[in-house]
Amino acid sequence: MIFNSLAFAAFILLVGGVLGILNAKPFLKSERAATTARLRHGVLLAASYVFCGWFDWRFCLALAATTAVVYYCALGVARGKRSKLWLRLGVVLPLVALAVFKYFNFFVTSVASALSLDVGALGTLKIILPLGISFYVFQAISYVVDVNRGKVEASSDFVKVALYLAFFPRLVSGPIVKAAYFLPQLEENRNVGLKNLEIGVQIFMFGLFKKIVVADRLGAFVDTVYATPNAFHGAVVTLAVVSYALQLYFDFSGYSDMAVGVAKGLGYDLPRNFNLPYISRNPSELWKRWHISLSSWLMEYLYIPLGGNRKGKLRAHGNLMTTMLLGGLWHGASWAFVAWGAMHGAALCVHKVFKEALGKRDPAKNSSAVSKAFGVVATLAAILGTFVWTAICWIPFRAPTFAAAWDIFTRMFVWDNGIYRLYVWTPIYATLLLVASLVVYVVYRKRCAVASPEELEKLRKTGVDGFYPLLDLTKLSHLTIFIFWVALIRGFAYFGDTAFVYAQF
Amino acid sequence: MSAEGRKEGAGGWCVKFLIANILAFILLSCVGYFYRSGRGDLPYSRICCSAEGYVVLNLDANALNNGYFLETGLPTNSCDVLVMGSSHIEAQQVQKDKNCVYLLNRRFENQDSPLTFYSCGISGYFLTEIVARYEVALQEYGPKKYALIEMFGMAPSIASIENALSPKIYERYDWRTENVDSWGKTIRSLGAMRWMWPSRMPANVNNEIVKKDGKISRDNVNAWDTAVADMAKKLMSTSERYGVKPIIFYHGHKYTTLGYNGEFVPTWDVEKIKAFRAICEREGIIFVDVTERFRKEYEENNVWPYGFCNAGIVSGHLNRDGHRMVADVLEEKIRELEAENKESEAKQ
CATH class of the missing domain: 1.10.1220 (Arc Repressor Mutant)
Structure with missing residues (x-):
């Protein structure tokens, strides 16, 4: 049951309808508030398990087992007695589950390959990867660790913890939500409401547009070229590499928007997962804008515990590489993902060295018109360079094998033969993204122009910040535009075999 | 809110x-507003949503894509060669002067005995649909010399041939109009929805056939041979009654694929197409295979006959290169037949 399916439309209407009933007056009486809240959470939890079990009922077992482990471990940590043991159990057990389901066969085949052994002799498991396990395991770990760090209280309500891990809008592909962000929402009187619906539906449609109009159409081209790269001219292969970078962004951020929209419609907030990543000026900024919930998780629960940059330059680079290698491996049990992580890790290290070598320059010294003009050109070059490197990094991520990745990379430089047919949608969608980024930039500059010094400092810290173009659906003109827009999405949608790219992780 | x-x-x-x-x-x-896809009050231009995007078509009085006839003002009920085929021949996706029928008209116009080619390409009409309406088309468009019949993809199944020979399943469809089911028609009659609603062509007929046919086992190979022979006989006898020579020209369409290293890979059942060809030729039907021309052009010039820059780049309908190649092969064949005719006339 993916978001862009009729089954999900029926499902969300049903869930929304049931939750809507809980908005009726008899349920809102103050003496019944606690019971109603429990009912709401129960309905959402049941819906989340139906959603999970829709793919395969056995997925619910893995989810429930992880929930039980995390629930008791967090309580154990909170009690203080043998808290270290409970903490270790709370971190290790979900990781073991992830390792078994996701990485066991990979390690067996890798060891067998390295030692030239027969894979059959070592034995592999015939298992399927439970839906969203990569995402909810990370949430589970962050919950136990945060309880230990005192950032969040351990909840004694099993339903709430279960809902935190299973909440269906984010189950398949995140975002990875921290307990401190989500659990307090369960304490509030949140439910479906008209205002939430108004915003949620618009954010959902925004994501749907990204997915079924943009990403899926780009995917059709990418699939063709990646399947037979040697048949195409270098320009076509290069365009396919760029197209994949765009496809992945529109696909995954589209999914994230839909998740945010669905959750909003139900009365809950999910953090934004993308913030115009392709306007990043360096690899470090990229990871603050791309898959924000994962990169912040890796930073908080892996990079910093490893020592971060507190233990010397060499160790900091080592920590960075380790974090990115494991981040790559998180995406899938394949050396290609490890290589992808290594490429990004290397880029981050290089950027770190470059930044340290350059030092902090005094902006007052660079205030001349020439310096400013140079600054603009340098910024654009930095954005372009970061994008090019990111797009190259996506090659092993998308290619079926290392050999195929190498073929695609080398094919980009073959300009004398191959089918020459440039896909027109890539420049169109790239322009669309560029225009959207420019609009966001202009809005940001306007905000900076009128901001107080404190606000300006804050704005400079966050940088250019994307936003959802929301309409006021109580106005006739806005409502007309919205309906027109929805019809256009239907009109321009691409219909084919189009699963969400990140659902496989 | x-x-x-x-x-x-x-x-x-x-x-x-x-x-x-x-x-x-x-x-x-x-x-x-412009998306008026019914085939009634013609001629008119129309914008339509085809598989490869939105196009403007100039159709003739029969709602068929015959740019040459519109340009020259020739009557549409008389031609030398009738070209019957699917959406490939309807050629919504290429410029009006780049489709194979237009090219053939241009190539045969300046000679001692010029030939005119009339296109009867309609989306969703495959070989068996063409066979089912062959006689009607010969009556309606009156070709004098040849009937070129397009065939693509896999060879037709027994059930579809049976339906073509005894076309009960087609009776509820009006061959001269674009067919949509009544529900779809109602929806599409609403202006906005017309634009949004995907075209529902006689594909539903084909779905019924697929359901009925099932898998062809080794046991019914002979039955298939017999069915193809019956179909060929019917085509031949009808052609003889109207004094035309039937020519089937074949291309692989979606079964013409690329290998990982860029090699040309036909993935249709080659043996079955060979068997089909042999049966047709035995019954006197000329069979032309465009595959080798496609292969040669790809291997020598990296030109691929299918696909477009705004859709599947190597899949989908014949593009203008594909049309040019088809026109080249058909031109060669027709010139050869014309030369043979002249030779035999001279002998007589």
Whole structure:
């Protein structure tokens, strides 16, 4: 049951309808508030398990087992007695589950390959990867660790913890939500409401547009070229590499928007997962804008515990590489993902060295018109360079094998033969993204122009910040535009075999 | 909905919603206005949503894509060669002077005895549909010399051939109009929806056939041979009655694929197409295979006959290179036949 399916439309209407009933007056009486809240959470939890079990009922077992482990471990940590043991159990057990389901066969085949052994002799498991396990395991770990760090209280309500891990809008592909962000929402009187619906539906449609109009159409081209790269001219292969970078962004951020929209419609907030990543000026900024919930998780629960940059330059680079290698491996049990992580890790290290070598320059010294003009050109070059490197990094991520990745990379430089047919949608969608980024930039500059010094400092810290173009659906003109827009999405949608790219992780 | 919206009440908002729908509908209808896809009051230009995007077509009085006839003002009920085929021949996707029928007209216009080629390409009409309406088409468009019949992909199944020979399943479809089921027709008659609604062609007929046919086992290979022979006999006898020579020209369409290293890979059942060809030729039908020409052009010039820059780049309908190649092969064959005719006339 993916978001862009009729089954999900029926499902969300049903869930929304049931939750809507809980908005009726008899349920809102103050003496019944606690019971109603429990009912709401129960309905959402049941819906989340139906959603999970829709793919395969056995997925619910893995989810429930992880929930039980995390629930008791967090309580154990909170009690203080043998808290270290409970903490270790709370971190290790979900990781073991992830390792078994996701990485066991990979390690067996890798060891067998390295030692030239027969894979059959070592034995592999015939298992399927439970839906969203990569995402909810990370949430589970962050919950136990945060309880230990005192950032969040351990909840004694099993339903709430279960809902935190299973909440269906984010189950398949995140975002990875921290307990401190989500659990307090369960304490509030949140439910479906008209205002939430108004915003949620618009954010959902925004994501749907990204997915079924943009990403899926780009995917059709990418699939063709990646399947037979040697048949195409270098320009076509290069365009396919760029197209994949765009496809992945529109696909995954589209999914994230839909998740945010669905959750909003139900009365809950999910953090934004993308913030115009392709306007990043360096690899470090990229990871603050791309898959924000994962990169912040890796930073908080892996990079910093490893020592971060507190233990010397060499160790900091080592920590960075380790974090990115494991981040790559998180995406899938394949050396290609490890290589992808290594490429990004290397880029981050290089950027770190470059930044340290350059030092902090005094902006007052660079205030001349020439310096400013140079600054603009340098910024654009930095954005372009970061994008090019990111797009190259996506090659092993998308290619079926290392050999195929190498073929695609080398094919980009073959300009004398191959089918020459440039896909027109890539420049169109790239322009669309560029225009959207420019609009966001202009809005940001306007905000900076009128901001107080404190606000300006804050704005400079966050940088250019994307936003959802929301309409006021109580106005006739806005409502007309919205309906027109929805019809256009239907009109321009691409219909084919189009699963969400990140659902496989 | 904002606080003011809630104050105004659900009723007020519903009225606004209704009006907004009507306004959006009008806006969409402005776009959909030109998308009049019925084939009735012709000739006219139309914008339509085809598999490879939105196109403007100039159709003739029979709602067929015959740019050459429109340009020259030739009557549409008389031609030398009738070209029957599917959407490949309908050629919505290429410029009007780049499709194979137009090219053939141009190539045969300046000679002692010029030939005119009339296109009867209709989306969703495959070999068996063509066979089912072959006689009607010969009556209607009156070719004098040849009937070129397009065949692509896999060889037809027994059930589809049976239906072509005894076309009960087709009876409820009017061959001279674009067919949509009544529900789809109602929906599409609403301006905005026309633009949004995907075209529902006689594909539903084909679905029924696929369901009926099932898998062809080794046991019914002989039955298939017999069915193909019956079909060929019917084509031949009808052709003889109307004094035309039938020529089937074949291309692999989606079964013409690329290998990982860029090699040309036909993935249709080659043996079955060979068997089909042998049966047709035994019954006197000329069979032309365009595959080798496609292969040669790809291997020598990296030109691929299918696909477009705005859709599947190597899959989909024949593109203008594909049309040119088809025209080349057909031209060669027709010149060869014409030379043979002249030779035999001279002998007589």
